[in-house]
Amino acid sequence: MMNTARVLFGMCLVLMAAARLAAHHSFAAEFDTNKPITLVGTVDHVEWGNPHIWVYLDAKDDQGTVQRWQCEGGAPNTLTRNGWSKDSLKSSEPVTIDGWLAKDGSRTCNMRAVKLPDGRTVFAGSSNGNVATTQKKP
């Protein structure tokens, strides 16, 4: 399934209890908890900056067409303290990203976890997110 984008919509809407990645802005301002996504592709480049890192990757859609995606991770400071560096993801390396789609329908996602080329899967955001929230009003 490498280099194939697998877009899974509408699953398990009541089970959104993950730690949120972004302290900079409200998750709900930009992303949709109802649209989880898994991307399997190839890293193009990484922007390592505040308020969030961005990973740009190429992944094929179901028709086999390569599409460019951009995915938001945590803040560099927090990621650094969790063992990341700007060289953790390198150009042309395979990567698998789990996250959520942006509300605007663009090929933009919020990363929760990243599977690295060596097989390790690491958080893409803050490990300090120890208060689960649905980002939905009661």
Place this chain on the structure above:
Amino acid sequence: MKTNLTMRIAAVLAIVGAVVFAHPATRAQQEYKPAPSEYKPPAGPTPRLANGKVDFSGLWAKPYVPDMTKDGQNQKGMADLPFTPWGAHEWKIYDAAEGDYTGACLPFGMTRSMNTPEPMQMIQNDKYLAFLFEQNSWFHVVPIDGRPHGNGIATWFGDSVGHWEGDTLVVDTVNFNGKTRLDTIGHPHSEQLHLTQRFSRPDLGHLSYEVTVDDPKTFTKVWKNVRTFTLRTDWEIMEYSCEENNKSLWEGRIKPPKYKQ
């Protein structure tokens, strides 16, 4: 294709009766949980300044509190907020997708700065306590020499003064501009917000924190959160420039807030 794939997955999940284990959010808790931190804060007695007052200086790890109604590690929330009709209406109509001031890199304000997962450095002498928030590299200075509140203009972080009640430092903050939210999820407050933050340091490595929210326009009674901060001697505070690469705002996925001027 997408529909077929989703249906196949849903069928499998139904058969095993374990949908919960298949959801990415749940997988995150099972597969992606980072190794437990081996860090232990230093042990020792409560440090004090030459004047005998408790010294809160240090770099502190704070629990991330995106929702002040929730409990969490080192955090006790307020489950049912006692909204006034005005407060309930403000909460009901809030939608971060229609304007998110933090996403626009505007100042978080006092409670949201305390709520962030980024650490905070405290620096103190006889007259002042300074909060250096790593989040967006903001700071807030509190006179602690007994002076009253000033008469300045309303601000994002408010006007703070501190006084001692035994070994507890009580930071009293008023004069907010009303443009912030209490937490990430967006609980409201008004310009009548009056915060009382109580700091004590039971030992070298820990800080006990209590924040009381008093806002008669928004809440019918005062309420509080109680937290524990941990001294991080292995960290240094880092620069955080929110405007550096705020793509989400620039590309229109985050909308700036609409304020009445």
